[in-house]
Structure formats: C-alpha cells, structure tokens
Amino acid sequence: MSRAEDLFARLKAGGLAALDKLIDDREPESLFLDFKGSKDPGTGQKLYPDDSKNVSKGISGFGNSEGGLLVWGVDCRRDAAGVEVASKKPLHNVLAFQGKVEGAISRLTLPPHPGVQTATFLDPSSPDSGYLAVLVPQSSIGPMRSTETNHYHVRAGSNFEIIGHDVLAGMFGRSPRPLLDLNFISMGMSFDTTKAWLNIPMNIVGVNISSVIVSRPYLSIWLRDYPKEHFQWSCPRHADYHLRAGTLPGFSMVGKEGVCLPPNASEDLCNIVIQMPVAHPRDFEIELTSGGNGTAPNKCTIKGTVASIRQAISTLNGGKGALSTDVLQVVH
Secondary structure, three states, rough: HHHHHHHHHHHHHHHHHHHHHHHOOOOOOOOOOOEEEEOOOOOOOOOOOOHHHHHHHHHHHHHHOOOEEEEEEEEEEEEEOEEEEEEOEOOOOOHHHHHHHHHHHHOOOEOOOOEEEEEEEEEOOOOOEEEEEEEOOOOOOOEEEEEEOEEEEEEEEEEEEOHHHHHHHHHOOOOOOOOOEEEEOOOOOOOOOOEEEEEEEEEEEEEEOOOOEEEEEEEEEOOOOOOHEEEEEEOOHHHHHHEEEOOOOOEEEOOOOOOOOOOOOEEEEEEEEEEEEOOOOOOOEEEEEEOOOOOOOOOEEEEEEEEHHHHHHHHHHHHOOOOOOHEEEEOO
C-alpha cells in the first residue's frame, strides 16, 4: 500500500477524527498530500474554475508521479517560522461538491485517469458541511495532460510542476505498469453438521486493471493470530500455480512460467473458508498481498467482528440465508 493509499484508508475509516489527527500531527503537504480549499466552498451550481484547475493539476501531477491524495476543506499556510500549518475550513455542501468533482474527473486529463477515488466525511458543527478526500493512484496508462493548463505536471515537493520536454519524452517511452486488483465474491454461510462452527466462505478473484499483461500473478495470505487449523484454502487452478503453506500461519501461490492475465481479464485465484466457533466468536484480521511480475504489491485486509458474526449466527438460526459479506469487510 502506497503512502497516499494509507492516508486515504485512514481518512475513510476514521473520518473527522483521522483528519484532526493528521492536522494535529502537523502532517505537511508533501509528495503524497495536498490540502485544498474551494473558492466558492462547494455551493455553486458547477465546479468553480479554480477548483476545476486544481483537480486537473492534482490528477495530472500525482498520476504522473507516485500517486497522492487531495484533501478539500483544509487551508494550509506557512506561519511566521516558515512551517506549514493546516486548519479546517469545511465545504458548506460537501456531497454536492463531491458530485461535481466526480462528474468532472473524466474530462480534466487526457487520457482520463480510471483509478481516481473519492470519499467524504461530515463535520458535525454544521449541517451538510464536511471534507472531501480524492485519491489519485500512479498512472498505469502513461503520462496524463491537464486539460485546464494544457501541460503535463509532476509532483515536486509540495508543488505541481510542469514536466520538461526531455523528461516527458522519456515518460512516453516508458512501458505502462501492470496492475493486479482483487475482487471478493460473497458466498452463503452455513453451520457444520454439529452446529458448533460457522463456515464463512469467500471466492478471491484476480483482475488485471491495467493496459498490459500481468505475468505470473501471485497471492499471499497472512493469518496473523487466527488458528491455521480453522482456515481452509484451495486453488481451483492448482496445476498453474506453485502452492505453499508456510510453517507460520499463512499460504501463498505464485503463477508458473507462462501463466498470465491479459488486460481486463480475471481469474479465480482461490477459495477460502473461515471457521468460527459459534459459542465463542472473535474479532479477526487476515492480510492479503497480491501482484505479478513488475507490479507494485497490492495489500488489503479482510476483517470480521464479534458483533457481525453474532448477527449472522442469529440470522441463520432464524432459518434465513446469510452471505459472507454480512460478516467480512475488505479494507484496501
């Protein structure tokens, strides 16, 4: 997980408290983080020109670098000592502002960036006010030009600079980077024959979301402190993968020579079943890392809580069906 993805995940999970911590820790604007305030704090009928320009430069600059995070509703200025100090200035109608930003993303760079994500969190001090986080991953489709400035930008320190001709020429000659993402398919939960254990199954699918081939895809699963004997793991295409169950609580699979996924292709990587004691359910977290030759590692966590497990048990005892997504939460 990149620094920008880590910050985005923290803000999505923690909301205003996570933003306060970011500010209290004096997290500076950097290669991976940029604070923004709206010129018309989110109340206009369309995206204000300066806001449109900032989004465009941000997507181009972060996308042409190593990725980054734009946080709207925060003012960042240097104090008398020259130190950057951030302060909150929430957008008046953050959900409307989010809609305008999302509607503009596809037209603000050429080519459009397919991986931009947004998340909002409200400020309880004022109805409808809040903050917008915009995650811009590193581009996998080559350099992107801002349609607002007509330049290619790159992140340098805490600024978005124009890319020089020689650097730009080299970027156009650079091969696109392969990217492997994971999709999780929910399956029906059930009790074992004794009704002492709850079986929580899930199918894990690898998807090539890049424009180039992903060769020798891999997946590793780290169980942390979850008992290995109560975790089932199987690979439907075991003949194409090297499979290994480690001495420590974990499993891994690596595609053999010649195994690859073309762009937009998907493949069932494995099926898992988490066995949870009905009488004594527990919180758990399982880490997954996926990728392939030349990709950046893609990390996520599968989480379950005692409350969600008990609710699923109650649903099944009531004679109703329950899916593994009722218990499992995937955090990227």
